Amino acid sequence: xxxxxxxxxxxxxxxxxxxxxxxxxxxxxxxxxxxxxxxxxxxxxxxxxxxxxxxxxxxxxxxxxxxxxxxxxxxxxxxxxxxxxxxxxxxxxxxxxxxxxxxxxxxxxxxxx
Amino acid sequence: xxxxxxxxxxxxxxxxxxxxxxxxxxxxxxxxxxxxxxxxxxxxxxxxxxxxxxxxxxxxxxxxxxxxxxxxxxxxxxxxxxxxxxxxxxxxxxxxxxxxxxxxxxxxxx
Numbered sequence: 001x002x003x004x005x006x007x008x009x010x011x012x013x014x015x016x017x018x019x020x021x022x023x024x025x026x027x028x029x030x031x032x033x034x035x036x037x038x039x040x041x042x043x044x045x046x047x048x049x050x051x052x053x054x055x056x057x058x059x060x061x062x063x064x065x066x067x068x069x070x071x072x073x074x075x076x077x078x079x080x081x082x083x084x085x086x087x088x089x090x091x092x093x094x095x096x097x098x099x100x101x102x103x104x105x106x107x108x109x110x111x112x113x
Numbered sequence: 114x115x116x117x118x119x120x121x122x123x124x125x126x127x128x129x130x131x132x133x134x135x136x137x138x139x140x141x142x143x144x145x146x147x148x149x150x151x152x153x154x155x156x157x158x159x160x161x162x163x164x165x166x167x168x169x170x171x172x173x174x175x176x177x178x179x180x181x182x183x184x185x186x187x188x189x190x191x192x193x194x195x196x197x198x199x200x201x202x203x204x205x206x207x208x209x210x211x212x213x214x215x216x217x218x219x220x221x222x223x
Contacts, residue, residue: 031210033210033211035212040217042203042217043156043214044214045212045213048211088155088156099161099163099169100161100171101144101158101205101207101212103148103155103157105154106155
């Protein structure tokens with residue numbers, strides 16, 4: 001079964017507002033990554049957080065990781081219409097020899113101008 | 114600067130037909146992946162490879178076969194297509210820290 005589960009499934013906000021998406025996963029991980037997918041396109045890597053990190057920033061993106069709760073959140077600050085896309089979390093298991101990159105079902109974000 | 118290239122971009126198959134999807138990467142990555150994306154299901158891993166000559170099963174491997182004869186290419190085969198294999202297929206290459214995706218192949222099986 002899929003590793004990650006994003007919440008909410010869909011989110012609609014006004015331009016300028018912050019958007020928060022959550023991801024829960026099931027097993028111990030090596031790292032957790034967030035990806036973005038524009039409609040009809042492939043996924044693009046946004047940010048990675050390692051299992052020994054608790055928070056990471058990149059531009060308007062802030063990612064947190066709570067390994068005790070097996071959850072992560074992605075915050076997009078001061079959202080823009082161009083942020084409209086689907087966002088996915090993906091995990092790499094910490095098991096020996098594990099190379100699988102497993103995705104959740106995604107959050108569809110709509111930013112209204 | 115091609116990155117990850119998938120061919121074809123669109124295909125319609127009849128039930129029972131076979132086809133091969135090609136993925137090519139020019140970044141010298143060891144890892145390559147094949148995913149399918151269905152509405153409401155996110156991306157599900159079909160098969161993956163950790164290097165030339167190696168393949169491994171993912172979450173939904175049934176009905177698919179793969180080969181990695183050259184490091185830069187990862188082929189996904191459907192021996193006898195079924196309507197349940199109608200989907201958008203994505204190839205990716207990379208490493209544990211980041212994956213790079215192709216633009217997808219939209220496959221319809223009628």
